[in-house]
Amino acid sequence: MMRGKLWVRLAPFLSKRYVSSSSSPSCSAIQPWLFVGLGNPGEKYQSTRHNVGFDMIDAFADSQNISLTKNHFKALFGEGMVDGVPVLLAKPQTYINLSGESAGALAAYYKLPLHRVVVAYDDTDLPCGVLRLQPKGGYGRHNGLKSVIYHFRKNREFGRLRIGIGRPPGQMDPKAFVLQKFNKTGRERV
Numbered sequence: 001m002m003r004g005k006l007w008v009r010l011a012p013f014l015s016k017r018y019v020s021s022s023s024s025p026s027c028s029a030i031q032p033w034l035f036v037g038l039g040n041p042g043e044k045y046q047s048t049r050h051n052v053g054f055d056m057i058d059a060f061a062d063s064q065n066i067s068l069t070k071n072h073f074k075a076l077f078g079e080g081m082v083d084g085v086p087v088l089l090a091k092p093q094t095y096i097n098l099s100g101e102s103a104g105a106l107a108a109y110y111k112l113p114l115h116r117v118v119v120a121y122d123d124t125d126l127p128c129g130v131l132r133l134q135p136k137g138g139y140g141r142h143n144g145l146k147s148v149i150y151h152f153r154k155n156r157e158f159g160r161l162r163i164g165i166g167r168p169p170g171q172m173d174p175k176a177f178v179l180q181k182f183n184k185t186g187r188e189r190v
Helices: 002-019 049-063 096-109 143-151 174-178 184-189
Strands: 033-037 075-082 085-092 117-123 131-134 159-164
Touching: 033 049, 033 096, 049 085, 049 117, 049 159, 049 174, 075 096, 085 096, 096 117, 096 143, 117 143
Parallel strands: 033 085, 033 117, 117 159
Antiparallel strands: 075 085, 131 159
């Protein structure tokens, strides 16, 4: 399952680049990082390609013993510490195309500069299992990310963890593809 494998691959990269404190030593309080995973709520969508953002948050939470039990700003939410740095984890429960409602409210409530936010989501432009961490960018064809940008007041200066799910085969409708569950090989790659 994704929970262990993804975090093992991701942890060294995030800890060097994103989780370790970039605050100056004179700052008394370290600002938290907000990690938002995009996906759809409900059993029907569990383990689908579109929910790999949720899976990443679950993997992160499990590896750091963080419980996602609170419902906070329309998201399953948890908070904890990673290497002495506070982290906030969120899985918006608004359905993926409205994820910005939750992400925007959380960033505003915690008064976070957007460079302290990382959004994890599925990406059909990357081969299955390939990860790309980028400090900013557009939304491509991802309507959930489009919603996040809109609710961040069209500011694109936040981190993105693109999780490759591959392209739909042949003439398959991309919407149907992202709502399918991974086959065994795809699940192992992710």
